[in-house]
Amino acid sequence: MKGIALLSAAIIALSANVAAAQKRQTDDSRWVDQCVRDSAGYAVSERIKVMYCSCMVTRMSDNETRSVSQWEQANPRVRDDCARRAGWN
Secondary structure, eight states: HHHHHHHHHHHHHHHHHHHHHHHHHHHHHHHHHHHHHHTTSSSOHHHHHHHHHHHHHHHHHHHOOOOOOHHHOOOOHHHHHHHHHOOOO
């Protein structure tokens, strides 16, 4: 009986973790999509924009409320690092 209770508790905990990870991934995708749209005027490939925006989003706190465009202005080191990693020169 104890084993079943422990297994049930483990399944519930795992389910909660999976749900949280899926929500975070969905939120991150929205942030990346918005960042790419905000970068529409730049003459670089879509691939580079996605790589840059993905890098920026992964560096931002999960509690961040500013857009990537706003956040990058306050974090020039991260912006420059992500630009370098994405090949945005």
